[in-house]
Amino acid sequence: xxxxQRGVMRVMRIANHPVRVVAVHDFTPWYRRITxxxxxxxxxxxxxxxxxxxLWVPHPSRGDGHLSQRGYTxxxxxxxxxxxxxxxxxxxxxxxxxxxxxxxxxxxEREVSITPSxxxxxxxxxxxxxxxxxxxxxxxxxxxxxxxxxVQVSVSIEDGHADVVDLPRAGRDRLQWHWITPExxxxxxxxxxxxxxxxxxxxxxAWAAGEKSLVKAVRPVLRETLALDxxxxxTQFYWIHGRATG
Numbered sequence: 001x002x003x004x005q006r007g008v009m010r011v012m013r014i015a016n017h018p019v020r021v022v023a024v025h026d027f028t029p030w031y032r033r034i035t036x037x038x039x040x041x042x043x044x045x046x047x048x049x050x051x052x053x054x055l056w057v058p059h060p061s062r063g064d065g066h067l068s069q070r071g072y073t074x075x076x077x078x079x080x081x082x083x084x085x086x087x088x089x090x091x092x093x094x095x096x097x098x099x100x101x102x103x104x105x106x107x108x109e110r111e112v113s114i115t116p117s118x119x120x121x122x123x124x125x126x127x128x129x130x131x132x133x134x135x136x137x138x139x140x141x142x143x144x145x146x147x148x149x150x151v152q153v154s155v156s157i158e159d160g161h162a163d164v165v166d167l168p169r170a171g172r173d174r175l176q177w178h179w180i181t182p183e184x185x186x187x188x189x190x191x192x193x194x195x196x197x198x199x200x201x202x203x204x205x206a207w208a209a210g211e212k213s214l215v216k217a218v219r220p221v222l223r224e225t226l227a228l229d230x231x232x233x234x235t236q237f238y239w240i241h242g243r244a245t246g
Contacts (some may be wrong), residue, residue, distance in 0.1 A: 016056065017041040021108040022083060028163045031134065032088045033075065034104050038112070039082030046116065047077045049146045050139040053114040055086065059096040069113070070097040071238075073138035075168075087138045087168070093242060119207075122231050126203030127152040129226075131194060131218055133210035134159050135238045137167060143207065144170035154198065158182055158190035158214060186241060187217030194218065200226045205233065212237035 023035035045051075052073045059068040076085040088101040121128065128151055130140045140155055147153055149172070156178040157164075164179055178197070183189040187210075198204075198221075206228055208218045215237040222233045 016111040016113050019110055019112050021104055021106055021110075023106065024104055027168060028161065028166050030090045030161070031167055032090060032101055033085045033168070034088065034101060035076070035083055035085045036110075036112075037081075037083050041112070042077065042079055042082045042084055045074070045077060045079075045084070045114070047074060047142075048118050049142045050119055051114075051116065051142065052139075053086075053112045055097065056111045056113075057096045057100040061096075067111075068096050070095075072097075073142060075138045075141065089135050091239075119234065121147075121205045124203055125151060125205045125232075127154065127201070127205070129154050129156070129194070129198050129204065129206040129208075131156045131190060131206070131208040133157060133214055134161075134164075134167065135211070136209040139209060141168060141170040144172055144175060147172075149173060154178070156180055156190060156193055156197070158187065158210075185213065185217065186211060187214030190214060191217040191221050194221045195225045198226060200228075204228065207233070208235045209238055212240045 017038055019036040019038040019041065021034055022037045025033045027033065050073060052071050054069040055072055056067045056069050059066045062068070072086040074084050075087055078084070088098060090098050090102060128143065128147055130143055130153065132140065134157060137157065144153055144155065151174065153172065153175045155176065158180040160182045169177065178193065180189050180193050204226060206222045206226065208215060208222065215235050219235055222228050222235065
């Protein structure tokens, strides 16, 4: 079966880079970080908030030798060591990336490609609201680490696991973390929290990502309750509940 995704990438002249697994670390039974070595690739990386790459993984259900790509936010980039990490939420639903990550071992080799797209926040931003589910945690951590010290940061994540305290969490001054227990429809509890806990204002910027219905629930709060225009908010869904996209 033809790998049409790889064909499209070649047409777009997006290069693939070989990487090798050098470490696997489980923060929880369902949240795994895989560290890759790729000195030449890492040397050309520019790490900025939400920087992500495409990881090529086997997709056996589409045929022997078929590869599919999935997007992951870069974490723990170490230029001196020539390494970087990717965090995987091991969903119950099967998917090529999650299936590969469950059995990944030191020495495994894969390929990645990157298409940089740098985000930005408006001038005059005084407070940044970051929201989502745990699939957005790597990107949220990247924001927390990169935002100016004088900017207030509020993080709200909807998740029902009892062991979220063990997840990687960036720290800084002027930062609040909120873990929201799901109730009813996905994203409903997060939307309700944002509507009551956050305030509108000209210096507010909001960023939210995660499962599609969760992001859909959050958008009206950003647009209507917080009265944020397009320049002062960004939302994106990463996955769809029940669909094998992992």
